[in-house]
Amino acid sequence: MRSAHRVETVRTAERTLMARLPEGALMQRAAAGLAAACADVLPRRVYGSRVVLLTGSGDNGGDTLYAGARLARRGAGVTAVLLAPDRTHPDALRALLRAGGTTTTAHSATTPTALARADLVLDGIVGIGGRGGLRPDAAHLADLLADSPATVVAVDLPSGVEPDTGEVRGAAVRADLTVTFGTHKPGLLVDPAREYAGSVRLIDIGLAETLPPTPALESLQHADVAALLPRPTGESDKYRRGVVGVAAGSTRYPGAAVLAVAGALRGGAGAVRYVGAATEAVLARYPETLVSNTGPKKAGRVQAWVAGPGAGDDPTPVAEALASDVPVLLDADGLRLADRDTVRTREAPTLMTPHAGEAAALLGVSREEVEAARLTAVRDLARAYDATVLLKGSTTLIATPDPDTPVRVNPTGTPWLATAGSGDVLSGLAGSLLAAGLPPLDAASTAAYLHGLAGRYAADGAPTGAHDVAEAIPAAWRDITRTVPYHP
Ligand SMILES: NC(=O)C1=CN([C@@H]2O[C@H](COP(=O)(O)OP(=O)(O)OC[C@H]3O[C@@H](n4cnc5c(N)ncnc54)[C@H](O)[C@@H]3O)[C@@H](O)[C@H]2O)[C@@H](O)CC1
């Protein structure tokens, strides 16, 4: 599990840890890890390389200067561009100068050339102390940097991104690598900021000792998903494995029903029951489906419903699914057709799976607002509907209405998944996991993980269709569970 903590939490943990350690020890740990990471990404050896340090006046600049001093001692030519020369971390600056480094300022005539000729630039303008878009001097440096061919390493965070939300409100540094200290910050995992971070390396500075056990954000890895995925035992039969009901598709959109069933068949439920107007299309492709053309109310027993993909404008199937006492997944038209108070007052869980446009419509804001502040949007929607919400997109997020439960961020996925019908597959898959007994947060996050991985396999660097994604789910499942012993 990867986890991320908010700034306030990091500060408290740092204070407690610092009180137990000699002065400056934490910054030295950070600088040592940072210098080692820089040495790894330098295209040639450290000796003789040209390094520029963009240095703000806080401790982020301090880390950067100390790391620069380490590189200078190994023979790099190091120049620090000081944003506020008289407020620069004094000890760190002395260390750099002692090691043979030099300094200049943001508007010096030599700064553009230094950036253009650098092999490596460290962004130590601001870290967790940064707020709002970069100030003009810092923004000027970020602009100059954008034109430099140098490898860019962001220190703790790319300067200009909001650490807690992943928002980017103006100029920000684009890094190839971000070296972050103690724990991830939410902005490193959530778009748009995530895009600015490049790859992310976490340096252990001993902070785990004093951080609270519950992070703000978490990101499942293979082993976490493997432990959550349902697997049949000797006693399982199709009913014990769960039956998932799919109320989707219409005469106009039969394909959505087929794709939701395609996902549902690969999600671990023992059987898929389809209700709706697309029975022929579903049976033609998946004869193993139990079908009826009634609504959810008259269909046989299921352990979870998926309602809404391609459903059109008829609110009845969605209302009937919501009236049941089993978990319901709402997607696509189902999101629009569901009555909010009904969702809020249900006893059984509801899982909603909007993309940014659908989330925007439900929240009464613009799509751009949702995309700029995905973490806020997913939390707001979960609270408004008292439901678990999976917000699809470049970084898929899953939130429950409980503000103390970490929001999950899906680390798999690929831009190739932005293809028609891919969401229908995901809804069937997540519904199937609900029917197999997973709580909504786990069902949603394991479904997103599998779906993302399946998308990568199906695409393999080329355009792919939703059906291919569904068909790649078993390969993703096998890869994830390969390392977990299983003896049915
Ligand atoms: N506290 C600690 O023990 C440790 C802190 N560490 C480093 O310290 C950093 C936090 O240091 P600080 O609290 O000094 O804060 P920062 O250095 O992140 O930022 C504060 C400085 O940035 C300026 N600033 C704020 N917003 C700005 C904006 N929008 N544009 C331009 N300048 C802006 C402020 O005027 C201030 O000078 C962490 O990110 C990490 O890099 C690490 O050394 C690990 C240990």
Ligand SMILES: [K+]
């Ligand atoms: K930084």
